[in-house]
Amino acid sequence: MIKVVLFTVVTMLFMVGCSDDATKSANAEVKSKQEVKEDVKVAVAEIKEEAKATASDVKEDTQAVVADIKEETKSVVADVKEEAKAALQESKVVVAEKTAAVQEAIASVQAPVATVDAVSLYKVCAGCHGMDGSKPALNKSQVIKGWDAKKISDALHGYKAGTYGGAMKGLMGAQVSKLGDAEIEALAQHISKF
Ligand code: HEC
Incomplete structure (x- = not known):
């Protein structure tokens, strides 16, 4: 009987010991799982930190690049403006x-034309041709009243060049030799309006 009791006690003790071991090892496993979890957590946090830092670096870089581009664009625009202004100024001067x-x-x-005073000029002519051109000058010339401007102009240019006229063309040549084109035209x- 004592043997049986002893056996039972020993067995129970053994079992308790075993189960304690099992609990211990289970506990250890749980603990190591928790540690792994912790590690993972830490790693994730680190990765997050790093990602954040990288993102902010990239942001800063991008901002710097954008600022550079803005600066450059500004200076290019200013240059173009200057050039356009100069060109405009030049073309203004040319215009x-x-x-x-x-x-x-x-x-x-x-x-x-404006200063030619045909009325005054004709006063000399009027002495021979009449105030309204209706007299045959020195009883030799044709009556010039009624002639159109081209016919008169051609005759006067002809007298001046010595290529037109009758017996007294020398006299008329002297009359018109000092007249310019504008005066003859006037x-x-x-x-022609007489
Ligand atoms: C001293 C007189 C005299 C004066 C001044 C004179 N003429 Fe004459 N004119 C003549 C005579 C003469 C003729 C004809 C000449 C000829 O033989 O072709 C003539 C001819 C002309 C003709 C052409 C007519 C034709 O017979 O073919 C015209 C036009 C004319 N004269 C315009 C003028 C004008 C314009 C003036 C003033 C700038 C002028 N004359 C001054 C005497 C004169």
């Missing part, structure tokens, strides 16, 4: 010069 030249040309064309216009 102003051309305008002045054109105005001068217009003035030089208009001036003689006289022709004036006489």
